[in-house]
Amino acid sequence: EATIYYDEDAQRSQIEDKTVAVLGYGSQGHAHAQNLADSGIDVRVGLKEGSASREAAREDGLEVGTPKEVAAGADIVSVLVPDTIQPTVYEQIEEELEPGNTLQFAHGFNIHYNQINPPEDVDVTMIAPKTPGHLLRRNYENDQGTPALLAIYQDATGEAKEEALAYGQAIGCTRAGVVETTFREETETDLFGEQAVLCGGIASLIKQGYETLVDAGYSPQMAYFECLNEMKLIVDLMYEDGLGGMWDSVSDTAEYGGLTQGDVVIDEHARENMEEVLEAVQDGTFAREWIAENQAGRPSYTQLRQAEKNHEIEAVGAELRALFAWADEETEDEQEKVTA
Numbered sequence: 442e443a444t445i446y447y448d449e450d451a452q453r454s455q456i457e458d459k460t461v462a463v464l465g466y467g468s469q470g471h472a473h474a475q476n477l478a479d480s481g482i483d484v485r486v487g488l489k490e491g492s493a494s495r496e497a498a499r500e501d502g503l504e505v506g507t508p509k510e511v512a513a514g515a516d517i518v519s520v521l522v523p524d525t526i527q528p529t530v531y532e533q534i535e536e537e538l539e540p541g542n543t544l545q546f547a548h549g550f551n552i553h554y555n556q557i558n559p560p561e562d563v564d565v566t567m568i569a570p571k572t573p574g575h576l577l578r579r580n581y582e583n584d585q586g587t588p589a590l591l592a593i594y595q596d597a598t599g600e601a602k603e604e605a606l607a608y609g610q611a612i613g614c615t616r617a618g619v620v621e622t623t624f625r626e627e628t629e630t631d632l633f634g635e636q637a638v639l640c641g642g643i644a645s646l647i648k649q650g651y652e653t654l655v656d657a658g659y660s661p662q663m664a665y666f667e668c669l670n671e672m673k674l675i676v677d678l679m680y681e682d683g684l685g686g687m688w689d690s691v692s693d694t695a696e697y698g699g700l701t702q703g704d705v706v707i708d709e710h711a712r713e714n715m716e717e718v719l720e721a722v723q724d725g726t727f728a729r730e731w732i733a734e735n736q737a738g739r740p741s742y743t744q745l746r747q748a749e750k751n752h753e754i755e756a757v758g759a760e761l762r763a764l765f766a767w768a769d770e771e772t773e774d775e776q777e778k779v780t781a
């Protein structure tokens with residue numbers, strides 16, 4: 442059972458006199474930086490010279506410098522540039538880390554797979570909000586909380602957890618609850634989830650379903666509606682009330698057919714495949730492959746992306762989604778990039 446921390450478990454004194462360097466001003470970076478600033482914490486944003494984000498951060502009233510400049514005066518360095526870029530940015534700030542400083546992350550990949558190896562005399566912590574950054578920001582402004590994960594990789598000061606909780610409080614996460622985990626657990630479950638179930642699993646499920654119907658002679662438009670468009674309605678029901686809420690809301694026919702046929706489709710082979718995917722995450726095979734892919738300039742990634750774009754379901758979908766233009770405003774938030 443994971444421990445969950447709330448506002449009363451965090452002490453503001455653990456962060457109020459500290460300076461935080463937020464590296465990156467994208468999804469997470471803009472939200473952490475603005476929430477910290479509104480909580481009265483001294484924040485500076487670290488970005489490359491000439492970076493597109495610099496103007497945005499300045500317009501939001503924040504002080505900006507290069508990653509090295511802002512890390513130099515900081516007690517806490519929050520690393521919120523894209524995961525594949527973090528090792529390079531870390532090299533720029535490494536010599537600015539002083540004993541007792543903190544390296545703070547929102548995902549564990551680079552620490553867990555040793556792509557960043559911090560000195561032993563700094564704290565290494567994680568506060569990972571469980572939503573995209575724009576929701577973290579909006580919830581804060583609306584006096585609501587955003588759940589987050591907390592993990593401590595290295596506790597040099599003996600107060601790493603207390604400070605991480607205070608950071609979580611300052612960005613509005615302890616209002617909702619901060620769940621304790623480890624860098625290993627967060628990284629491995631995150632990678633497994635996005636590969637096997639969320640991004641990879643669901644996309645393949647949709648494509649296979651679509652192709653099965655189209656190959657059997659049904660219209661691509663019908664196949665799109667049944668296999669992709671309706672997915673959102675079903676997922677919304679699960680999100681609100683779990684699997685039970687979904688089963689209760691669909692027809693008895695859908696419930697009976699779903700309960701008998703679901704395991705026929707996602708059978709023990711699929712389960713064995715999932716175990717293989719998990720093993721590749723656990724033994725570092727996936728991480729090595731992805732790091733090498735980046736070092737090589739992303740040749741396979743570029744190809745796979747293009748092939749996915751070329752799938753027939755995308756053309757059919759673009760046409761049909763135009764019919765739903767009235768829904769654009771409501772779904773604007775959901776269209777913003779989500780890192781699972």
Ligand code: NDP
Nearest residue numbers: 465466467468469489492493494521522523547548573780
């Ligand atoms: P983004 O892709 O949104 O970060 C983009 C930002 O990083 C931009 O401001 C960009 O500036 C800056 N950046 C890019 N390269 C550099 C560089 N070389 N030097 C300095 N700044 C640079 O990242 P996310 O917010 O998605 O992810 C940040 C972290 O948060 C990751 O560890 C991720 O796993 C984690 N996370 C993300 C979630 C999400 O929903 N997005 C959810 C939970 C965790 P420029 O304008 O110059 O391009």
Ligand code: MG
Nearest residue numbers: 667671692695
């Ligand atoms: Mg139906």
Ligand code: MG
Nearest residue numbers: 631635780781
């Ligand atoms: Mg992820």
